[in-house]
Each structure stands twice: as structure tokens, then as C-alpha cells.
Amino acid sequence: MATLIQSYEQQYSVLTADITAKISRLISCNEENRDQLSREILSNFEEANDLLEQLELESRSAGAGSRVGAYRVELLRVQDEYRAVVASHAAKYNIDNEIEDYEDWSGLADQQRMLLDNTERVERTGKTITEGYRLVLETEQIGAAVLQDLSVQRETIQRSRGRLRETDEQLNRSSRLLNSMVMRALQDRFVLSVVFVVLGGLGCLAIYFTVT
Template sequence: MASLIESYEHQYSSLTADITVKIGKLSKTHGLEKQNVTLQVERLFDEAAELLEQMDLEVREQAPKDRQKYQTRLKSYKTELDKLQKDFKRARLGLDSRDELLGLEDIQDSSDQRSRLLDNSENLERSSRRLDHGYRTVVETEEIGAQIMEDLHSQRQTIQRSRQRVEEMNSNLGKSSRVLSGMMRRIIQNRVLLVGMGAMILVVIALGIYFTVKKSQS
């Protein structure tokens, strides 16, 4: 893998050398030629950044004793590439002094800050809308819960009234059953009395006939 990293380093050196040459050429060109050189430099920067990413992956695979060495090199390559990008920006804009470049960067930073503030404001507004929606949902849920509790209370009262009516019906049925039982006992008693009276009448009649026949024979 070390040889692969060294190959990446050679490619990176070639790219940065080409970038340096084209940046120097950029300040001396105008119009369409300057646009073409700008595009070429941007492509070279993309290739260099991609190459550093591949190199970073390879460095992570190195043994611990070699990893620190290559990480130090990689860090210096990234620093160098950042410096070249600033040089490219200055050359592309035709700025001759570092102070002008810093002033431009301050303007860009201010614009970035405004953009971030706007983004934060939009995020806060979206969060506020979500909170309002959540609050309305909670209120609606509470109302639904209160309605459900009221319905359950009403159903409970209905069930209690139905239970009371059933208990009253059971009580009335018990009373009716006791009345019917008493009536049945009286009916049975009356029948027994009637049977007994009938039997007594038959006995009396039989005795009367017997004595009458006996008396006529004598």
C-alpha cells in the first residue's frame, strides 16, 4: 500500500504544479481565454481533492508505525491545496493584494452569516408551526378524551339503571313466585278437603244403604 500512496503523492505533485502554472497564467488572460483557464483550474482542483480523499483512505489502512508519517504528509498536502485555492480566487478576481482578498472574504462571510440567520429564522418558524400543531393536537386529544369519559359515565349510569331494573324485576318475580306457591298450596289443600268430603259422603251413603237393606230383610 505504501507504493500506492507514493504513486498518489506523485500524481498530487503533478496536479499542484499544473494548478500553479495555470493560476500564474490566469492573471495574464482575459475574456474567453480566462474562462477556459478558470474551468481547467477548477477541474484540476476537483481531481486533487478526490486524490487526497483516496490517499486518506489508503493512509487509514497503514500500520500504526507508518500511519502517523503519512497523516502528517496528507495534512500538509491539504494545507497546500487550501493555499492554492486562495491564490486561485485572488487571480480569478484580479486582486493584487491580500487585504483585498480578505475584504472580499469578509463580505462573503457576512453574506454567509445572513444566510445562516435566515435559515435559522426559517427553522425557528417551522419549529413554532410544529409546536402550534402539536399543541392543537394535544387540545383536540384532551377534548376527545373528555368526550369519551363523558360517554363512559353516561353508559355507566345507563348500566346501573338497567341493573336496578333487573334487580327490581327479580324481586317482583320472587314475590310472584311466593304468591303462586301459596296459591298452589291452597288449591292442593282444597282438593284434599273435597276428596275427603266426597269419601265421607260415599261412606255415609253406603252405610245408609246397608242399614236400609238389612232392616228390610229382618
């Protein structure tokens, strides 16, 4: 694709150089050769326009930067130079056919200027669309990163909840164990109290029988 674009650009450069050379010859040629040379120049202009259209299509297909706008400006400059030469000869020799060709070409030049303006607007629109697409991609990437962060935070919260449940269960077991130990301690104290009471009663009985 790039080789084809370079080939079109080389053909365009050679063609514009040939047109410029023919315009220089047109200034000094005689009346007999001037009509044929003018037809050749007009045909070369049409061929140059076709080349620029093909170059623009290939550049868009390849997604590469295009210099078509600069080439069109250069072609318009050459056309203005040709019209100036034709107008000069028309004033000098009063050639009606040449004037008609010039007027026809003037209308074609206006169409080319309109096409150039449309091309520039299309390029600006394309750049705007590309910029908008880039912003959409950046927004999508940011959204994906945020979703990933939220997913990680959710997993962290779920793990924290799991650890909290485990801690709560351990506290419940510890509380039950502590309650059980307290109950056993109370039971032991009660048993000891009963033993002390019995021993005290037996001691009192022993003292009573000893005295009597």
C-alpha cells in the same frame, strides 16, 4: 402590541426607502461625499437589522404572523445592490477603505443570511410545535368525549342492573304467590275429597240401615 408592530414596520419601510435613495446618490456623487454617504448607509443597515430584531421579538410576543422573513430578504437585496455599487466604485477609483468596508459588510451579510436561515428554521419548528399541540388538544378532546360516553354507558348499565334486580324480585314474589295458591288449591281438593269420602260412607250406612 399591534400598534407597536405597525410602527416598527413603518420605520423599516421609511429606512429602506432612505437607504435606496442614498445608494442612488452614491452612484453619482463625487469622491468627497462618497465616504460620508457610505458610512450613513452602513449605519442605516445596522439600524434596519435592529428594527427587524425588535419586530421579530414583538411579533413572537404577540403570537401574530410575522413578515420578518420577507423583510430580511428585501434587506439582503438592498445590501447586494449597495455592494455592487461599492465594488463598481472600488474598481473605478481604487479606494482601499471602501473595499475594506465592503468586505466587512460581506461578512456581516453572510451572518445575516445565517440568521435568516436560523429564523426560518425556528419558525418551522414553532409551526411544528403548534401543530403538535393542536393534535394533543384534539386527542385530549376525543379522550374526554370517549370517557364521557363510557360514563353514560356505565350509568345505563347500572340502571339496567337495577331494573333487572327489581324484575327478579318481582318474579320471586310472583313465584311464591303462585306456589302458595297451588298449595291452597291442593288443600281445598284434599278437603273436598275427604268430604266426598265421608258423605259416601254416610250414604252407605244409611242404605244399610234402611235395608236391614
